[in-house]
Amino acid sequence: MVATRRRFDPNLQKVRILEGGAKKRVLVCTRCLKANKIIKAA
Numbered sequence: 001m002v003a004t005r006r007r008f009d010p011n012l013q014k015v016r017i018l019e020g021g022a023k024k025r026v027l028v029c030t031r032c033l034k035a036n037k038i039i040k041a042a
Contacts, residue, residue, distance in 0.1 A: 016041040
């Protein structure tokens with residue numbers, strides 16, 4: 001018997017990205033970073 005159900009939360013990182021030509025600080029999951037789904041701002 002499991003007393004409390006375990007939660008698997010996403011591993012979020014605070015990253016600066018380019019969105020519409022502007023730099024934004026956004027919470028992005030590490031899976032998305034690894035899969036190159038977002039473009040990091042330099």
